[in-house]
Amino acid sequence: MSDFKNFSRMFRLDGKVALVTGSSRGLGLHAATAFLLAGAKTVIISARKAEGEQGINQAVDRLNKLPGITGKAIGIAANVADTEDIERLVKEIQKHEEKLDILVANAGATWGGPFDPTPDWSSKKVLDLNVRGVFNLARLFAPMLEKAGTRTDPSRIIIVSSTAGVTVPHVGDHGTIMYSVSKAAAHHLTRQLAIELGPRNITSNTVGPGFFPSKLANGLIEILGGEQELKDANPRKRLGEPEDIAGVMVFLCSPAGNYINGEDIHVDGGMRFAAGRQTKL
């Protein structure tokens, strides 16, 4: 028989403090929900907008009504493409918490259009948020993460990338070249952070989703022929669902993911290996 330490807590996050950027909706909200259900003490919901149907406040209200949770969600607005705003976010969080166990750099931007002309602002927008912003989040939150991590229970950085970071998914009229490039950079940033921050008891990994219906993805899903067509093309015959993000996030951030560092985990039903069928643009 093997002697496992605390197997019953293997997929739990009891007592943990997590920040999820871009968590007012979409994949970030799935991750935040899962963290609270897995026992997290505090989950910080962040995005640019506080008010309105898709703002932070409605997400925080709904999260705090989740049955059976012992922790709480709190909301702090910030633009994580802006370095000064990230510095402010660190200070705001320090008013509530001394340490941070989990940083999910999820907020991302995309732009699609023909190769020529590509407006320069679109590349800047995508790279500022998806690459420079993610690097600055890791850099500026590293001291708080280091305070939380130990050799036996490191703190965690999860960068939400995309299968677009390892494929060439869309060219032509609806090309997403710089998005794809930004996500490839995110994968390599993870590897760099894994080596840089591993000795400081912080692990870094990437989650690369395939298509999940969301505000960001829905336009492209329609351009590609709609949900049914993408489901039919996928080896698992479906698109991503909230539980798929919940599972991978809890796995990577719980004791089960303790020794995983510098990895990319794609959550796409295997679709990226059949990418040629998706390239109809």
Ligand SMILES: NC(=O)c1ccc[n+]([C@@H]2O[C@H](COP(=O)([O-])OP(=O)(O)OC[C@H]3O[C@@H](n4cnc5c(N)ncnc54)[C@H](OP(=O)(O)O)[C@@H]3O)[C@@H](O)[C@H]2O)c1
């Ligand atoms: N959905 C998919 O199929 C899919 C596939 C592959 C990868 N991804 C990746 O998954 C991540 C989340 O995408 P999603 O589909 O969940 O998108 P979404 O539903 O559009 O949500 C994006 C979230 O990010 C926030 N946000 C946007 N820009 C921000 C900024 N500058 N600073 C702070 N927050 C910002 C948004 O709120 P505000 O607008 O209020 O700021 C919102 O909370 C992205 O990195 C995306 O590239 C998604």
